[in-house]
Amino acid sequence: MAALLLLLAVTGCRNHTGSQETEAGTHDLQQIKDSGQLVVLTLYSSTSYFNYRGQEMGFQYELSEQFAKSLGVELKVKVARNVKDLIRKLQAGEGDLIAYTLPVTKEWKDSLLYCGEDVITHQVVVQRKGGRNKTLKDVTELIGKDIYVKPGKYHERLVNLDKELGGGIHIHLVRGDSVSAEDLIEQVAQGKIPYTVTDNDIARLNRTYYPNLDIDLAISFDQRSSWAVRKDCPQLAKAASEWHKANSTSPDYKASTKRYFEISKSTPHTPILSLREGRISHYDDLFKKYAKEIGWDWRLLASLAYTESNFDTTAVSWAGAKGLMQLMPSTARAMGVPPGKEQNAEESIKAAVKYIGKTAQSFKNLPPEEQVKFVLASYNSGIGHVQDAMALAEKYGKDKNVWKDNVEKYILLKANEEYFTDPVCKNGYFRGTETYNFVREITARYEQYKKKIKE
Structure with a gap:
């Protein structure tokens, strides 16, 4: 019996000749439900799947998550190197469904079942x-x-x-x-x-x-594209197509579309609150109170808050980050923010400072001026992408312990396939332009604050 189960696990979903009955060795919809897990295959990109501030994101990822939830199963994501590798992994039984806008071609129609939404691209x-x-x-x-x-x-x-x-x-x-x-x-x-x-x-x-x-x-x-499954998984294909048809106007589906393709990703900013009174914001006292806990100048913490939210406690980003310090929901919970208090100024600052302190431990061997830059970069991107950039910097002969003109160069390059698929990278695609500018803007504004606002 054990040998038979092992054989079934290895063979995965094999082609069969049109029978509506599930053959031994297939892994169609019922087997997925029985296993409690849907394994999707995708590619790293700005529209399909990426990691942002420690959270899995991407339009195709979110649709996959919603589809898995409709089936009552957990979602597991596996990332391929390219389209050819996606198809190879699917045919080898390494995943159940390609959750990526795969072009509809005659060549692939012979070996795949296209399903889900019929996306038109050009x-x-x-x-x-x-x-x-x-x-x-x-x-x-x-x-x-x-x-x-x-x-x-x-x-x-x-x-x-x-x-x-x-x-x-x-x-x-x-x-x-x-x-x-x-x-x-x-x-x-x-x-x-x-x-x-x-x-x-x-x-x-x-x-x-x-x-x-x-x-x-x-x-x-116009080029048609959609999700795809193996040829002998017709029930999964049918379920995916029916789910897309029934849910394309659902609140969750519309929210995902809006998040990636409609909501502005830029934050409007305003000047210093009162240069004459020496005030940066309404929250200066809180910045002064909590910055001491991590050995930061309060004006640096204020510069971070300015970039994150423009000192707006009600701000909610396209990615779901909330409040003055724009913490992601999972980070806010982990740092002890009480439910419903994400937009409370003091709770947001207190949690952000706690998170900064924990992040700084990963860079404790760096000089203070460098540590600040690495911490800021991690605050923006998530520490994994910074560690990837450090590994790339070291590989290509740059100083992995220096941010400017060294590691910052490789956080930019993580948007390029040649770099985010490098074996030293563990966290895949990342749009590094934001992090590159984030660190430069905060540190430059901090220097201006120091000139204009007394400590």
Whole structure:
């Protein structure tokens, strides 16, 4: 009997010839329910799956979690290296379902069952609204324009489009592995380059960071994509499709869509409360009270709070962080914030200081001025991504104990597949631009506070 169970576990879900009965060795819907666990396969990306401040996030991840909950089972996530690896792992029985927008192709339709939502994607030109250049409305207007793209499908599409138009598009191929496709989008938003190309879902997400982007000009045919399961798991495919159809307008589904593709990721900021009175905020006394516990200058703690919430105790971020110090719900609970008190100023500051103190222990061997930067970076990204950046810095000959121009360079590079798939990285994809700017902004503002506000 034990040998038979072992054989079933190893063989996983095998192809069979159209029978509606579940054969020995398959792992369709009933077996998933019996096991109590749905194993999904996905890729690290800004739209599918990533870790933020110690919490699993991503649009596809959240939909998978909701689907698993509907089945009454726990969700387990396994991350593949690329699309080819996703399919290999699925066919090898390492997962039950691909929770990623997998392109629908004839080649894969022969070996997979597509299911879930039928997502329509296409490539768009990313351009800046209100810039020096007139907003392009038609592909013919690309003639004579400079467009910057990474090698791959965007470059291939532009080359083909250039041929279709009879030539004239100035295509600039950006080959350096230190620049990602999303870095190019940021450069468009900042006016450093005029145009780039990306998929419309990635463009929608990035517009929540940069509202000055125009992403309406499509340059490719629509591409269908969806989740997928093995060919001999029809009941799981049916359940996924029916769940998507029934829940695409549910509060949870709509909240996930809004979180990633609609809510602005930027926080508006205002000046110092009163330079004449020497006050940074209404909470200066609390900053002074608790900063002592970690040996910080209270003005540094105030600078952190300013960046996090603009001193707004009612602030709730796109990721669900709450209050003055923008603690994630799980962190707030772990640091002792009473339920319902996440937006209480003193509870938020007290918990944040406790969290900073615990985080600082991981960098206790660093000089104080470096320790502060590593702690701030961890506060923003989660300590795992900082440790990954340290490991990358060491691997590539930089000083893993120095933030500026060393580790900060590699927190930026964790948005690039070449780096976040490196064996020394344990936490996958991360949009490091925010953390890079976070540390620089807080430390620079702290220096300004020291000049203008007495200790």
